[in-house]
Amino acid sequence: MRNKPATLLQTSLRFGLIGGGAAVLFSLVGMVEVFGQRTIISGVVSMGEAFLAVAMLHSASAAARQFSTVSSRAMLTAGSLTGALVGAMLAALVLLGTSINIRDVFVNASPPLFALLSFGQSPVPGMLLLLLAGTLMGLASTAFLFLPPPVRSTTVFVLLVVGVFGLLADLLRIIISQWTYIAPAAEWMFSGKGISIPGALAIAALATGLDVYGNQRRSKASTLAVLPVTARQKTMRTGALMALLLILPPLLGTYVSEVLDQVGLYILMGFGLNVVVGFAGLLDLGYVGFFAIGAYVMGMLTSPELGLASFSWWAALPIAIGVTVLAGIVLGVPVLNMRGDYLAIVTLGFGEIIRLLALSDALRPWTGGSQGIQLIAKPMVGTMVLDDQLKLYYLILAGCLLAGFISSRLRDSRLGRAWMAMREDEDVAQAIGINLVASKLFAFSVGAAFGGLSGAIFAAKLGAIYPNSFGLLVSINVLALLIIGGMGSIRGVIVGALVLVGLPELLREFAEFRLLVYGALLVMMMLYRPQGLWPEDARKLEAHEDADDAADGKTGAAPGRLTAPA
């Protein structure tokens, strides 16, 4: 069997089972039902349904592509069979769920889920509809493969844009209705919890126009020689971005400011961990420890509750960062000559030890034990207390800009080169005269400093800290955003934080499935796009340079991999 090409039936069975398994899992885990309430286009499609549709479309198109060299009939057959199988598996779930009580075991196998799955019909017609939908979806996604590539990429882009607008509908609606001039547009564009049908059409038309225009410009640009961006253009772009960052939050309101604050704190931590993991290649799973130390030192020094000291926030900040850097060095020394996987576990241990110590009664006089520390000082600028989301936003923005600037200068410095050499091969790095001890400790201390700064701002933002805010999950969040954005990529950190921290804050029901999705994302990124969503240019070049280079993106290319249509 290994040498013979798989038959139509085998391929459809394989992809159908994968797609169907995914769809059933989505449903049983509760994602379909919860996201079923998040409408994209009112009365047409919800996010839950979109998930199932994607499972059908994707597996069918992957199966069909296996036969792209055979014949279009084979492709259509494989596609429709696969789609039908996904539908059939969902139908089987409906049958099982409506005939016996599986809710004792699977808590999310609820009647609303089955109602949603069977299109609001009674089970039998619902199941038939599922089968039909699967087949049609399979056919459609196969037919889609026959379209010329530009049309395909435009369609995917348009669907994505409409999807994002639909998901953020309730938020956008509030924002738009604040601006008096275009407020009537909100009434027309949105209906119910999603966007209205004419709204969707308008957005689709706009997105199509944008994409076509963009394609034209790009093709024109590629006929000319690609000119490097001039310094002046660069300054202008930076200036425009800065202006946007400065005026954005007051326009978007308190809620978005709050979200941006959170994103900012994670960007700050992401910059720090990026130095350690991305630049120096030291996988640190206890990064939250530095965040915690920064926050706790700030708490101890400023909170009158403990009566240890009563510094102002600004006076305590250098001490907090100093202590964190010290901790970075102290924790860095023991792991100096540990290899990747051991380093990960030991740092994870450090992170947990710090949390357990903060939680224990033994240190209660200093850390407050499980009750944490309250009444932490807020930073003051002149006579103004930075006490709301909006004012803190500017503080966090300043911190992020500083950390981003330091990161980018470090990356291009001699030390940065040393880190990257170390990341690629420690032995060679040592052989060419890089001081491994100093470089590693420097990486740990820079990483720790950013973490400590983030922690100090976090403490001030909440005004109170509790040991349970500093669990392993924070480290995992930061690591995930780094990997999603692209390890070692400064702009990747920003993208990662916006996607992984910003989006879930905006889609509240997502919170429940956050870590599930992160886990799946980590695996999929490593399999299909190890360089991240937005890697540094240099890294991108590396990824295309050499097919043998296992480090950069080529390893995941197993036969039969699933990728989105290009």
Added chain:
Amino acid sequence: MLNKLFGRMTLADAAMYTVGLALTGAIVAGSVATLSSGKYTLAQWQDLLIFGLAQGSIYALIALGYTLVYGVLRMINFAHSEVFMSGPYTAYFFARYLFNIGFLEAQPVAGLLIVSAISMFTSMAIALTVERIAYRPLRKAPRLVPLITAIGASFFLQYTFRGLYGSGIDRYPELAILKGSFTVLGVRVLTTQALVIVAAALAMGLLYAFVMLSKTGKAMRAVSEDKETAQLMGIDVDRIITTTFALGGALAGAAGVLYAIIFGQVQFYMGFVPGIKAFTSAVLGGIGNVPGAMVGGLFLGVFESVGPSLFLDGLGIPAPNQLKDAIAFTMLVFVLIFRPSGILGERLATKKA
């Protein structure tokens, strides 16, 4: 001689040894203080010891999974703690059903065997799935890559099971036959603890025999020694790796049922802490070394059971039992620093190959 010893020592090493000596000193001082104060009776120490042994044998079973996989693939299967969780959590529903129809009370031996079989099977299936999806395509990738997929797989599994079975704590049915205790050589042993120790010993014995005596076991040892050469000798390396994951998964499933018997409850988060501790045990015994994992597990179990009362109490630390987990983590860190090869191991945690 002394010159030789100190000549190669850097400042960092010196600092580490100072900390290590200080900790050892604190442990000894604390132990002496507790023992001389006579705060605990002999029976209490015995209870702690037996509990430690029972818990340690569970750690040992899980640690075997880490060690076997490390042996053949040189990677830490981070998702193993979720493999451990998936078995007993799935078997719980069968156990509940069997208990409700009265079978588990009427035929406790057969009932427990069925529950264990389901648990082992589930864990095995999960272990194999993880290997197939998250590790196999990345076998030639840099070390960091499979480690990241392992972390991802771990969280994915944890929260998938939370989504499937809910986020609450489910209580395993208690069997009348497992209540109570008996006395062996003047030491009081709870029936559950005795069952756990005996069952774990049995499972470990079987595994050891399998690895040392069977042909597949021999092939596993060969792959662990040198993958390429093993392949040249006609060993199907992929099949051996699959077998290894299956064995590790089955042991984790067995450990899971034993864990559920001692602690009486299952939940989606139950894998994390035992997983880390089992990993510590594996490192302690020398990762890649089968008897080492068993010794390491038992040692860690006893150490963290007796430790808080023995030396933390003596040092005057309030509520020492809160720091039980911190002891395990600290021990992990110090083992990796001072003796990365473990008690019985020859593999190195510092970079080599």
